[in-house]
Every structure is written in C-alpha cells, then in structure tokens.
Amino acid sequence: MPRDNPSVEEVKAPVVTFKDHAGYVLVESDEELERKFRLLADQWRRETRYISSLSKMSMHSAYQKIVGMGKPAIPLILRELQKSGGHWLWALHVITDEDPAPVDADFDEAVSAWLNWGKRNHFIE
Amino acid sequence: MPREEIERDFPNLRTSQWTITSPIADIPNCIGWALHDNKQFWDPSVVGVRGYYWPPGVPRVWNLNNIRRVFEIHGYELCSDAELETGFEKIAVYVDEEGVPTHATFQKESGEWSSKLGVWEDIEHTRVDSLESHAYGTVAFIMKRKRV
Numbered sequence: 001m002p003r004d005n006p007s008v009e010e011v012k013a014p015v016v017t018f019k020d021h022a023g024y025v026l027v028e029s030d031e032e033l034e035r036k037f038r039l040l041a042d043q044w045r046r047e048t049r050y051i052s053s054l055s056k057m058s059m060h061s062a063y064q065k066i067v068g069m070g071k072p073a074i075p076l077i078l079r080e081l082q083k084s085g086g087h088w089l090w091a092l093h094v095i096t097d098e099d100p101a102p103v104d105a106d107f108d109e110a111v112s113a114w115l116n117w118g119k120r121n122h123f124i125e
Numbered sequence: 126m127p128r129e130e131i132e133r134d135f136p137n138l139r140t141s142q143w144t145i146t147s148p149i150a151d152i153p154n155c156i157g158w159a160l161h162d163n164k165q166f167w168d169p170s171v172v173g174v175r176g177y178y179w180p181p182g183v184p185r186v187w188n189l190n191n192i193r194r195v196f197e198i199h200g201y202e203l204c205s206d207a208e209l210e211t212g213f214e215k216i217a218v219y220v221d222e223e224g225v226p227t228h229a230t231f232q233k234e235s236g237e238w239s240s241k242l243g244v245w246e247d248i249e250h251t252r253v254d255s256l257e258s259h260a261y262g263t264v265a266f267i268m269k270r271k272r273v
Contacts, residue, residue, distance in 0.1 A: 049126075050134065050243040050260050052154035052228060053187045054168040054177060085151045087166075087244065093174040101175035107152045107166050110176025 033069065037076045040066050045086065058090040067091050078118040081111060089114060126245055135258045143250040151244050156192070158241035159216050159231040160199055167195070189265060192218055192226045201268035207253040209236040215269045217253045221262040228261045234272070 044062035051057050058064075066073055074095060081088045089110055093099050100117040101110035118124040128145070132138050156167035157178070169185035170177040179185060183194045193203075196216060207217060209232065217238070219228040230240040230253065240256060241247040250256065257263050 049245045052243050055171055055187055089174050089176050090172060099175050103175060105175050106164055107176045
C-alpha cells in the first residue's frame with residue numbers, strides 16, 4: 001500500500017553517474033560548473049583574442065582554471081569546441097592525457113578527431 | 126569585432142587608413158598568414174599536442190631567433206626599412222617589452238600591410254607602425270625576399 005508521506009531519502013533526486021569507455025566518471029550536468037566554465041571561457045576568449053602563440057594562450061589564468069577543473073570539464077570543453085571552435089586541444093590533451101589526432105593533422109583535422117573522440121566516449125552527441 | 130574596439134586596442138590605427146578584410150577565424154595565426162598558409166596555426170606546440178604546425182629544423186621554442194629562422198627558411202633576409210620595394214615582399218615582426226614575439230605582418234604589392242590579429246579578424250593597414258601598441262609592442266625587425 002503506497003504511503004502518502006515518503007521520507008526525504010525517497011524524494012531526493014538521484015545523482016546519475018556512469019563511466020565512459022575511458023573509465024572517466026561522468027556526473028549529471030552541474031549548473032555551477034557550467035556557469036563557472038562559461039565565465040572563464042568568455043574571459044579567456046576576450047583577453048587572448050590578439051595572441052598568436054598557443055603557449056601564451058594556454059597559460060592564461062582563465063584557461064588554466066578550466067584545465068584545473070579536470071575531467072568534469074571535458075564535456076563542457078568539447079561542446080564549446082563543437083559550437084564555437086577555439087584552441088581547446090591543449091586543454092583536452094592535458095586533462096585526458098590522450099591525443100586522438102593523427103601525428104600530421106592540421107588544426108581542423110585535429111578538431112574533428114577530438115570531436116569524434118568525444119562522441120565515441122559519450123561526452124557529446 | 127567592431128572597428129572601435131580594434132582601434133581602442135591599436136590606437137595608431139585611428140590616424141591611418143585600415144580595413145577589416147576577413148571574419149574571425151581560429152586559423153591561421155599571424156605567422157601562417159604572413160607566409161600565405163591559411164590552413165595552419167604555426168606554433169612550436171611545446172606540450173606536443175597535435176594540430177599545430179612548426180617547420181622541421183627550427184627549435185620548438187617561441188622566441189625571436191626562432192621566428193626569424195622560420196622566415197629565413199622561407200627565403201627572407203633582414204633588411205633596414207619597411208618601404209615598398211618593387212619586386213620584393215616584406216614582413217615585419219613585433220615584440221613586447223620582454224622581447225617576446227607578438228605578431229607578424231606582410232606587405233602586399235600595393236604597399237599595404239596585411240595582418241591576422243591572433244584568432245580574430247585579419248586587416249589591412251597602410252603603415253607598419255599602425256599596430257605598435259600595448260598589445261603588440263614594437264617592430265623588432267623587417268625582412269624581405271624576392272616576390273614570386
């Protein structure tokens with residue numbers, strides 16, 4: 001017989017976690033993480049727009065903070081790359097310790113390789 | 126990006142003619158642009174991430190000597206001024222206060238300079254010093270090669 005007043009534990013939304021093929025634990029999208037990512041990504045784009053050196057772009061404090069978010073930032077970075085482009089390959093490489101691009105890939109080819117990697121590993125659709 | 130915003134960051138543009146010549150793009154960067162390679166972002170990519178181009182034989186460090194070497198292996202040699210010379214193509218490299226390269230631009234046959242501003246637009250400007258600024262510092266050297 002159903003009860004009228006379920007306990008707090010029963011109504012609490014479950015935290016959905018699962019592992020992708022690479023073994024990373026994905027947590028249901030977090031609003032705060034996305035908000036923080038958006039602010040940092042916008043700041044990074046604004047403050048590095050005239051820079052032509054990848055090292056200088058990547059060493060920007062906002063970019064480093066995104067890298068510091070670690071694995072939870074992977075889907076956010078991939079979605080940003082998918083939607084707006086940008087020099088996110090360095091961050092993806094450092095966070096994942098992978099590089100799915102062919103050795104002699106140009107930038108567009110490397111971006112495609114990373115987006116395919118993200119799809120294969122269920123980070124993005 | 127609005128013209129006013131570019132002029133705010135490069136105030137010398139306000140006193141010369143200049144135009145935006147293409148939209149914002151992640152590639153190329155200014156080095157690729159100056160060497161007429163519109164497909165690649167020329168960078169030593171010191172952490173080894175793929176997708177960036179750096180010519181073989183040039184040390185993988187972003188400094189003035191190595192940027193000069195990149196242009197040398199493409200037929201450029203140092204010259205004394207930025208004046209238009211018939212039959213020659215010129216490039217200029219800018220450095221910040223610490224001597225770190227910030228930008229490269231090339232001179233068109235018309236005498237105008239063409240610059241890709243980082244990952245933003247490319248522009249044409251009449252004077253090489255139009256981009257001297259807090260962002261790009263000053264011109265460090267000019268090089269030239271025979272126009273093909």
